[in-house]
Amino acid sequence: MPQYQSSSVENARKAVAARLRETRLDAGLKGHELAARCGWHKSKVSRIENARTPPTDADIREWCTACEADDQAADIIAASRTAASMYMEWKRLQRTGLRRLQESRIPLYERTKLHRGYASHVVPGLFQTPAYAAALLSTIRRFHHAPDDITEAVDARMARARVLHESGHRFVLLVEESVLRYQVGDAEAMAGQLGHLLSVMSLPAVSLGVIPFSARERGMWTLEGFNIFDDQRVHVELLTAQVTLTAPGEVAMYVRAFAELREMAVYGADARACVSAALDALG
Known part of the structure; x- marks a missing residue:
């Protein structure tokens, strides 16, 4: 390993x-x-x-x-x-394609009451549109030489996102402003994704914060993307593998990092302004 x-x-x-x-x-x-x-x-x-x-x-x-x-x-x-x-290489997880990997995560998302996530490179999976997800998963499939089942994988990812509309769940997610600027897919797909983020922000169970380029006195450096499921486990996504952390001390460290990142983010009208500015920049 x-x-x-x-x-x-x-x-x-x-x-x-x-x-x-x-x-x-x-x-x-x-x-x-x-x-x-x-x-x-x-x-x-x-x-x-x-x-x-x-x-x-x-x-x-x-x-x-x-x-x-x-x-x-x-x-x-x-x-x-x-x-x-706890340390699963993507080549092992993706050897039969991306669909099964997407489907395998649905039970975890369904039983999680409080989902906290930080994205430093791409839009969180729960908030992705089909066009954005297809472009991103196609690149991942090509890079990792996985079987081509993109259509099915996108459908599975969209099915997982249904949890956003189910009762008993709360989602607190943070994205770096750079995530809004990195174009995944063509301009139309990216515009649709940014428009979807504006819609997602209005959901009662969702809190979406944007960490702007201009964040003053940045308390935390840019980290790898991670997701915290209740206070029980953390998924960290590396280039080569997904790492699952369950040790209380490690989970607590990511919870603390998330709290510091959250202090740097903007919300509500300010967050929407960041998304809208990125949308305008697409022309």
């Missing part, structure tokens, strides 16, 4: 490694003895127990069988898969 300083990811991987080590110790086996039973090089046991090499499902089954602990395999595999899901 590429280096990403996340205690959530590292702690989850170390917890799996610790459980496997305890299973070996309970069986009274030394590392080289376990390796011999599994037909592995002796260094593999050390790499797994030190969380340097994540075990596959097959590795865990062989490990537990060698330790006469087959009843523990299912639980450890589940924990290992959870750890793996």
